[in-house]
Amino acid sequence: MKKLRLFLMLFVIIVIAVKFSINTKPSTKEETLSIKDEKTYVKDETRYPNKDVYNFLENEVNRKEVYNVAAKLNKGSSANTCVYFIAEVLRRNNFKVPSETNNISQFLSLLKARGFKKQSNYKELKPGDICFSTDDNGDKNGVPTHTYIFMKWVKEGSYDYAYICDNQAKDYKGKVYHVRNINVVDKANGFSKDAFAFFMKKT
DSSP states (O other), X not given: OHHHHHHHHHHHHHHHHHHHHHHHSXXXXXHHHHHXXXXXXXXXXXXXXXXXXXXXXXXXXXXXXXXXXXXXXXXXXXXXXXXXXHHHHHHTTTOOOOTTOOSHHHHHHHHHHTTEEEEOOGGGOOTTOEEEEOXXXXXXXXXXXXXXXXXXXXXXXXXXXXXXXXXXXXGTTTOSEEEEESXXXXXXXXXXXXXXXXXXXXX
């Protein structure tokens, strides 16, 4: 009888030990899935996401948030914050731009280093493209006075005016998304707006 009890106790101990071993064994399947998922979320921070930028700026809440962030980075003023504005839009769309980038020369150098090239034919503009104006003397080869995001043409086949997004809402009745002159010089709120010079395209 004693031998039978000892045998049963030993049998129970062995069964418990086997179950514990199975439950604590690492699952290679779960680890593989985890690694796969991690790779799925890796972003290419040098790819320019035209469609993402366009869709992002179609949202009014997004536009206002970026406008306010750009002004905050410039000590509360929205004046001369076009690079702050564009840089923040890009950062929010997984395109890496250093936070200290604050002028057009810096921004152009960064884009060129990422493989962007100047394109001068405005008829080839696509929604989300990054545009630059002439300098204040109208020279397309000078340092641009402004940068903005092209959204769409006001009228297809006409290249005078387009809908764009930038930091100059104060000159356009508070609208971040507004109409701007492209192949002509114009005025808004009494300020001269230089014509389009080129856009930067990833090649």
